[in-house]
Each structure stands twice: as C-alpha cells, then as structure tokens.
Amino acid sequence: MIRVERLSREYGSVKAVDRLDFEIGRGEIVGFLGPNGAGKTTTMRMLTTYLPPSSGRANLAGHDVLDEPLEVRRKVGYLPENVPLYPEMRVREFLDFRAKLKDVPRNRRQAAVDGVIEQCKLKEVEERIVGNLSKGFRQRVGLAEAMVHDPDILILDEPTAGLDPIQVREVRSLIKMLGSKHTVLLSTHIMPEVEAVCGRVIVIVHGRIALDEDLQKLKLENSIEIELRGLAEGARKSLASAQGVTKVQELRRDGDSTTFEVQTRDGADMREFLAKRVQESGFGLRRLDRRRSTLEDRFVEAVRVATLSQAKEAAEGDAKRH
Amino acid sequence: MRHVFILFKRELGAYFLGPMAYLILVCFQVIAWLNFWMLVDMMSDPTALTALSGTSDPLNRYISESMGFWIAMLVAIPALTMRLFAEERRSGTIETLLTSPVTETEIVLAKWLAAVVMFLSLLAPFYLYLPFLVYFGKYSLDYGPIVSLSLTLVTAGMMFTAIGVFFSSTTRNQIVAAIATFVTLFVLIVMLGMAHEQALAARREELAEGLRYLSVLYQLHWSAAGRLDVRFLALHLSVATIALYLTSKQLRFGRDV
Numbered sequence: 001m002i003r004v005e006r007l008s009r010e011y012g013s014v015k016a017v018d019r020l021d022f023e024i025g026r027g028e029i030v031g032f033l034g035p036n037g038a039g040k041t042t043t044m045r046m047l048t049t050y051l052p053p054s055s056g057r058a059n060l061a062g063h064d065v066l067d068e069p070l071e072v073r074r075k076v077g078y079l080p081e082n083v084p085l086y087p088e089m090r091v092r093e094f095l096d097f098r099a100k101l102k103d104v105p106r107n108r109r110q111a112a113v114d115g116v117i118e119q120c121k122l123k124e125v126e127e128r129i130v131g132n133l134s135k136g137f138r139q140r141v142g143l144a145e146a147m148v149h150d151p152d153i154l155i156l157d158e159p160t161a162g163l164d165p166i167q168v169r170e171v172r173s174l175i176k177m178l179g180s181k182h183t184v185l186l187s188t189h190i191m192p193e194v195e196a197v198c199g200r201v202i203v204i205v206h207g208r209i210a211l212d213e214d215l216q217k218l219k220l221e222n223s224i225e226i227e228l229r230g231l232a233e234g235a236r237k238s239l240a241s242a243q244g245v246t247k248v249q250e251l252r253r254d255g256d257s258t259t260f261e262v263q264t265r266d267g268a269d270m271r272e273f274l275a276k277r278v279q280e281s282g283f284g285l286r287r288l289d290r291r292r293s294t295l296e297d298r299f300v301e302a303v304r305v306a307t308l309s310q311a312k313e314a315a316e317g318d319a320k321r322h
Numbered sequence: 323m324r325h326v327f328i329l330f331k332r333e334l335g336a337y338f339l340g341p342m343a344y345l346i347l348v349c350f351q352v353i354a355w356l357n358f359w360m361l362v363d364m365m366s367d368p369t370a371l372t373a374l375s376g377t378s379d380p381l382n383r384y385i386s387e388s389m390g391f392w393i394a395m396l397v398a399i400p401a402l403t404m405r406l407f408a409e410e411r412r413s414g415t416i417e418t419l420l421t422s423p424v425t426e427t428e429i430v431l432a433k434w435l436a437a438v439v440m441f442l443s444l445l446a447p448f449y450l451y452l453p454f455l456v457y458f459g460k461y462s463l464d465y466g467p468i469v470s471l472s473l474t475l476v477t478a479g480m481m482f483t484a485i486g487v488f489f490s491s492t493t494r495n496q497i498v499a500a501i502a503t504f505v506t507l508f509v510l511i512v513m514l515g516m517a518h519e520q521a522l523a524a525r526r527e528e529l530a531e532g533l534r535y536l537s538v539l540y541q542l543h544w545s546a547a548g549r550l551d552v553r554f555l556a557l558h559l560s561v562a563t564i565a566l567y568l569t570s571k572q573l574r575f576g577r578d579v
Contacts, residue, residue: 045417048421049420049421050417050420050421050577051577070423070424070425071423073421073422073423073424074423076421078417078418078421080414080417080418081414082414084413084414084415084416084417084418085415086332086336086415087413088336088339088340089332089335089339097328097332098418098422100328101325101328101329101422101423101424102422102423103423145418
C-alpha cells in the first residue's frame with residue numbers, strides 16, 4: 001500500500017528526513033514514533049503530497065507522489081496535526097463540502113456523510129458551527145473528514161492529542177476498527193496508544209529509521225532478571241554456560257549481591273532451570289523475575305543508539321574533512 | 323475544473339458568514355446614494371449644467387471621478403482579498419485543501435472568482451439608481467459611455483482582485499497581505515496619475531504619455547467619456563492573468579511560508 005524508497009527532505013542545510021525506506025502492506029496499522037522534530041510530520045506531509053520530497057520516491061496505493069499527486073490524494077485520507085477546519089461552517093455542511101471536493105459521486109455522497117457522522121459519533125452536533133465545538137468533537141470532525149471519501153490509506157498526525165481519556169479510548173477503538181479495512185499510519189507520543197492500536201511500530205530519529213519492528217515480536221523479546229549473592233564473575237560464567245542462554249548482562253551490583261539480565265534463545269522461559277543451576281553452583285538466589293521489555297524501553301533505547309551512532313558518523317565525517 | 327464551482331460557493335459563503343462583506347456593501351451603498359444625490363442636485367440646476375461639458379461628464383462625476391468611490395475602493399479590495407489565502411495558511415486549512423484531489427489552478431480560480439463577484443456586487447448600487455433618472459427624471463441616457471465604463475471597470479476590478487489574491491497567497495498574515503495590496507493599488511490608481519503630472523511638468527512628453535496610459539484613473543476617465551480603448555481591457559486582463567499564474571506557482575512551491 002505504502003512504499004517508500006530513500007525518501008529525503010531538506011530545509012536548506014537541515015536534513016529533516018534522511019533516506020527513509022519502509023513498506024506498509026494493506027490493512028496494517030503502523031505507529032509512527034519519534035522524538036519531537038524527528039521528521040514525522042515532514043514525512044507525513046510528503047506522503048500526502050503536501051510537500052515534495054527533495055529526493056527519493058514514495059508510492060501510495062500504486063501511485064507515485066510526484067508523478068500522480070491527484071491520484072494519491074484520492075486514495076489517501078489525511079488528518080494534519082492541529083486538525084485544521086473551517087470554523088464558520090456547520091459540521092454536516094463541512095463534511096458535505098469536503099465530500100464534494102474529494103469527488104464522492106452524487107448518489108453516494110449523502111450515505112458517505114451519514115456513514116462518517118455515525119462512525120465518529122457526530123450525530124448530536126451535526127448542525128452546530130465547527131468553531132464552537134469542543135476539542136474532542138473537532139478532532140472527530142477532522143477524522144470524519146479524512147475518511148469521508150473512503151480512502152485506502154489513512155494518515156493521522158497525532159489523532160488523540162488533546163483529548164480526555166474517554167475520548168482517547170473512543171478514538172482508539174475507532175482507529176482499530178478502521179484498520180480492518182484501511183491501511184493506517186499514525187504518529188503519536190503516547191506509547192500505550194501504540195501498544196493498544198498498532199500492529200507495527202516505526203521509530204524515526206533525526207530523519208532516519210531507528211527501529212522498524214512488529215509489535216508482536218517486540219512483545220516476545222523478554223528476558224529473565226536474576227539477583228544472586230556471591231562472586232559476580234563466577235556467577236556470570238555459570239549462567240552463561242547454561243544451555244539455551246544467549247546473553248548475560250550485569251545490570252547492577254549492590255554490596256555482595258549482583259543483578260543479571262539473562263536472555264534466552266527464542267525468549268524461552270527457563271526460570272526453573274536457572275534457579276536450579278544457581279543453587280547447584282552454590283550462589284544464594286535472592287530474586288528471579290521475568291522481565292518484559294516495554295515499548296517505552298525499546299523506544300528510549302532505539303533513540304539513544306541512533307543518536308549515538310549518528311553523532312559518531314558526524315564526527316567521522318568531520319575528521320575526514322580535516 | 324469541476325471543483326471550481328464547489329470551492330467558489332464555499333468562498334462566497336465565507337464572505338457572508340463574517341461581518342466584513344456586509345460592512346463594505348453598506349459602505350458602497352451609501353457612497354452610491356450620496357453620489358447619485360449630488361448628480362441629481364447638479365443636473366437640476368441649469369447654471370451648473372454648463373460645467374458638465376467636455377470630459378467632466380455626468381458619468382465621470384457619478385463614478386469614476388468620485389473621490390469617495392476611490393477611497394472606498396482602495397480599502398475594500400484589500401479587505402475582500404486579504405483573507406483568501408492568508409487565513410488558510412494561518413489556520414492550517416491550506417494543508418487539507420492542498421491534499422484534496424484538486425489542482426492549484428482550480429483553487430486560485432475559485433477564490434479569485436468569489437472576489438470578483440464581491441467586487442461586482444459593490445458596483446451594483448451605482449447601476450441600481452440609473453433607471454430612476456429615466457423613469458422619474460425623464461432624462462434620456464446615452465448607453466455608449468455606460469457600457470464602455472462598465473467594461474473597463476469590470477476588467478480593472480478583475481486586475482485589482484487578482485493582485486489582492488496574489489499578495490494573500492504570499493503570507494500567513496492578513497494585515498501584510500492587505501497593506502501590500504493597498505500599496506500596489508495606490509500606485510496604480512493614484513501615484514501613476516501624479517507621476518504623469520510630474521513628467522508633464524518636466525516636459526518629458528513620451529514618459530508622460532506612457533504613465534498616463536498606465537494610470538487606472540485616466541483609463542476609467544477616458545472610458546466614462548464614451549471612448550472604449552480595448553488596449554486598457556487587454557492590459558487589465560494580462561495583469562490579472564499574470565497575478566493568478568504567480569499565485570498558483572506560489573501555492574505550489576511556497577508551501578513553507
């Protein structure tokens with residue numbers, strides 16, 4: 001549905017988006033994460049043909065953003081960051097206007113507008129003036145507007161920003177429902193949102209992809225945390241030599257007790273086996289826990305690694321120049 | 323081009339959902355009424371009629387040489403056009419507008435046409451009063467000058483609004499757009515005429531002739547006297563076309579304004 005190859009965008013000498021590569025299939029809901037200023041909005045603007053890329057290609061629903069922008073726009077529904085609406089129009093009038101503009105055929109227009117009003121629960125405000133609506137309703141009007149022409153792809157820039165917890169939950173369930181029919185790319189800062197809604201996560205840092213992973217797979221990546229008493233070096237060796245253990249990492253030392261993180265092959269749960277081994281080797285077992293890495297951990301880690309490697313690259317570039 | 327009408331209807335609607343359009347319409351209604359009153363007053367005084375000979379004909383007195391008309395026009399055109407793109411940029415709706423399956427040309431044409439229609443409705447009261455001269459005053463109208471002035475006035479209005487649309491597309495600040503439009507119109511309407519006088523005083527005949535040709539005030543004066551010069555129409559429409567072309571390019575390449 002969405003195919004992006006070496007997509008870049010520069011503002012003067014600043015590289016906002018730097019050679020992005022990814023592919024999103026039909027029916028996927030992808031969370032687009034990144035620290036502020038990482039290039040999320042710029043990427044979304046390029047995908048919706050609002051900004052032309054400086055280089056690289058983007059292909060949405062079989063149409064290139066530069067060669068066939070009008071075709072792309074017909075296939076894409078876009079909700080920009082601050083939900084821009086015409087404040088002087090009424091909700092139904094606005095949706096009807098946008099449906100006309102997006103070439104929804106006359107005989108289907110009424111049904112399409114009714115449909116999104118129903119889906120986004122706007123029935124009670126359909127005759128009210130957009131400018132007088134609360135933030136939550138405005139957000140939903142924006143979402144309804146993005147979906148009114150039944151696009152294959154929905155691109156949503158922070159769709160739940162500024163909503164109260166109940167509205168957030170409603171919008172999330174709406175997005176989840178949309179995912180069964182549409183391909184959804186949504187950006188957000190809220191990690192639980194991604195975990196609740198998305199099937200996949202793409203993290204970008206300084207315009208580059210730092211992590212692109214299936215959420216299901218991310219959840220599988222868990223490790224075992226062991227706190228034991230005894231000589232740290234010996235304990236480490238003993239744990240590492242156990243069959244099925246792939247990596248042992250010392251997390252912290254507190255007096256004579258040490259905490260290790262143990263990773264196992266395919267994330268297998270080896271708690272009983274490890275407990276027995278620790279005791280057989282003569283160490284005092286104080287705590288043994290299964291540790292799930294949260295998305296937030298992975299996000300912070302990915303951002304840290306990406307920032308470090310990019311700083312290193314920049315330093316090498318400087319060194320080469322001198 | 324099928325989107326032009328949809329967008330045009332929204333733009334026209336947006337004018338009347340705010341107070342601006344009503345204020346300007348009332349203002350022009352008052353000016354038309356005042357000018358008409360002065361015209362009737364003058365024509366009913368037989369001694370004053372001799373003053374209405376030559377180029378200072380009734381139609382020029384009524385519209386194209388009326389101070390009130392031009393001052394109001396200099397304010398009304400920027401006020402009508404400043405919002406068109408600047409407001410969309412400020413509120414961010416430009417982003418949803420430009421990511422709809424609509425071309426830049428369609429957007430520009432729709433907004434410009436809405437402004438032109440508003441301009442025409444400002445002129446309407448002046449024409450509304452003319453039949454009274456025929457039916458109640460028993461004057462006979464000479465339709466030639468009326469037609470020639472109307473044509474030139476309409477194309478001049480197309481040029482003015484196109485200039486306003488262009489400046490509105492260059493900024494997200496309505497005030498900046500309004501001032502830039504005002505200055506440009508002031509140059510076209512007032513300054514060129516003054517420059518013509520200066521050039522004449524300095525005995526630079528060729529320059530004076532050129533400046534006179536460019537001055538909108540002179541063009542309308544000439545047309546109101548019943549001399550329709552197609553070169554004026556061509557000039558107005560050319561400037562309008564260039565301004566609209568630049569606007570669509572500005573929309574295409576100036577998205578980070």
